[in-house]
Amino acid sequence: MAERDSPADTGPNEVERTDREHVFGTWSYQKEVDPTEVVSTEGVRFTTADGDEYIDLSSQLMCSNLGHEAEGVADAVAEQVRETPYVAPGYTTEARAKLGEALAEVTPGDLSKTFFSTSGTEAVEAAIKIARFYTGKRKIVSRYRSYHGATYGSISVTGDPRRLPAEPGIPGTIKAPDPYAYGSSMDPMESVDYIDEMLELEGDTVAAVLVEPIVGSNGILVPPDEYLPRLKEVAHDHGALLVCDEVMSGFGRTGEWFGTDVFGVEPDIMTMAKGLTGAYQPLGATVVTDEIADHFEENMFCHGHTYSGHPVAVAAGLAAVETYREENLIERAAEVGEYLGERIEELGERHPSVGDTRGVGLFRGIELTKHPEKRVPFGEREDKIGEGNTVVDEVAARAADHGTYVANMINTLIVAPPLTITEAEIDEAMAALDAGLEVSDAAMETPE
Ligand SMILES: Cc1ncc(COP(=O)(O)O)c(C=O)c1O
Incomplete structure (x- = not known):
């Protein structure tokens, strides 16, 4: 999917502005909270008020296991x-x-x-x-x-x-x-x-x-x-x-x-x-x-x-x-999960900033590194309670610009889609991660 303007580029709408004023964002410095209004969901996708559609590669907060239309x-x-x-x-x-x-x-x-x-x-x-x-x-x-x-x-x-x-x-x-x-x-x-x-x-x-x-x-x-x-x-x-x-x-x-x-x-x-x-x-x-x-x-x-x-x-x-x-979703997750694992490994081979890929089924992580030999992370544990964005956040933002939402925690992208995801949807999401990982590749330490 080609890159598009991110929702942030068009500025907050009234719902987003009102929400921001009256509702706490969780685990955040409130000055950095910038909620995006979601107006509809279908299958493994959701659509924002700007009309942008995303593949939900993290089941929102790793919880929408049945997809969005059970x-x-x-x-x-x-x-x-x-x-x-x-x-x-x-x-x-x-x-x-x-x-x-x-x-x-x-x-x-x-x-x-x-x-x-x-x-x-x-x-x-x-x-x-x-x-x-x-x-x-x-x-x-x-x-x-x-x-x-x-x-x-x-x-x-x-x-x-x-x-x-x-x-x-x-x-x-x-x-x-x-x-x-x-x-x-x-x-x-x-x-x-x-x-x-x-x-x-x-x-x-x-x-x-x-x-x-x-x-x-x-x-x-x-x-x-x-x-x-x-x-x-x-x-x-x-x-x-x-x-x-x-x-x-x-x-x-x-x-x-x-x-x-x-x-x-x-x-x-x-x-x-x-x-x-x-x-x-x-x-x-x-x-x-x-x-x-x-x-x-x-x-x-x-x-x-x-x-x-x-x-x-x-x-x-x-x-x-x-x-x-x-719907035999547990067995299905094992099967589609194999495919997801293979596709993630391919990403790892293509991107030097991928330090480690790991997981089982539809529960997978992509850990990033500035320096593969020394395993230097881009995101540190303390960033979890710090201000500002890490390179890992920027990777996820670039993937979003390419139509895929992926959660990231500390130094790892959390790939945990709904159990209903198809191989074609996985391919689409992997193309977005491919684009996202160019951000971390470009931010690597230059070898001494
Ligand atoms: C392993 C684990 N335990 C407990 C919790 C807390 O669950 P909740 O956010 O529903 O209170 C979470 C949330 O992410 C979790 O991942």
Whole structure:
């Protein structure tokens, strides 16, 4: 697709100006916030008020897994909101019961009972409390390159620099190194040994080890196959639970139902949101094993929200799970994901500023570098909470000028399109990334 004027070139319209004046932009210096009005969506595309159409190569915020016109989910939402828009959590609805049952079916192992909330953040908050209540211990070990949510508990277990302005967080959160072969001095399997030693040295005080099975917003970090099974062993050896945060990696993203399925691991607690409804409604879920569920028969489940199991949200969740199943979208993601992986590797071969390409299924990252031998990044961790644009932002902006929206986090382009994307649409998007990566190629350090 040929380059066109970016929306910024035509200036903000009235909606954009009003929004900018009265609504906070998230995670931003407000002077830099510049929202673009979206007026319609179709398939894997969206159109702005200027009439510019984009391929959505990141499922908005890695959540529109079903694309933007899943009729079954839209109908379920409309029907539910007309029939029974809301009942208190002490009542139930057919969709809530059936979605709880469906999640027990699609999640691995003995995961069988769900607490519903309205976001990934809340799903993680619930997981932290459940792990503490169940084990009677306080500490949570999580990793530096992670994002688990925005509220005080979930930002405290987050390792991403966005945690720093909120510190000190809740007590009892400890950070561990990550399996990041490209960017860390520690070998991924050594990092599990490190966690083993941490748990040993903490004594019997750790309730849970909390990880994203494949790290999402901190750069699509895929651990070696033996990493997650070993981590579960290490956690259990020390009397800690393994909590897997599947908020981004769940619901077909990896070509499996969940990221943990890629490694054949059954966590003790799993958190999910985003793809759970394909973003048609805000819904989070925290799913626990039979054994943990049983504990709360005789011990109070001291947690809840007004909108826990909100009828419209769970109706969307149920319809979304049915859509993944009926349209074989998980298998489809694995197949199309292979193609996406090949096309990304080709980009890597063509562009010297691509330092690393990694991922599984439709969950892929392109990490950039100024200097391939020294692996010098264009975007640093602290840029995440700094002002101004990085070269990685400029790469994404150039791709947008060529008709493709791609999210970028720190130093990595996050390629995570809807599971419905076709090979032809992938080709179109890759042409836009090809143009975008010329920006980073041109900004590389000249060899000494
Ligand atoms: C792994 C992970 N956990 C938790 C969250 C928080 O979810 P939410 O933004 O829905 O609160 C996110 C959001 O990106 C995430 O990627």
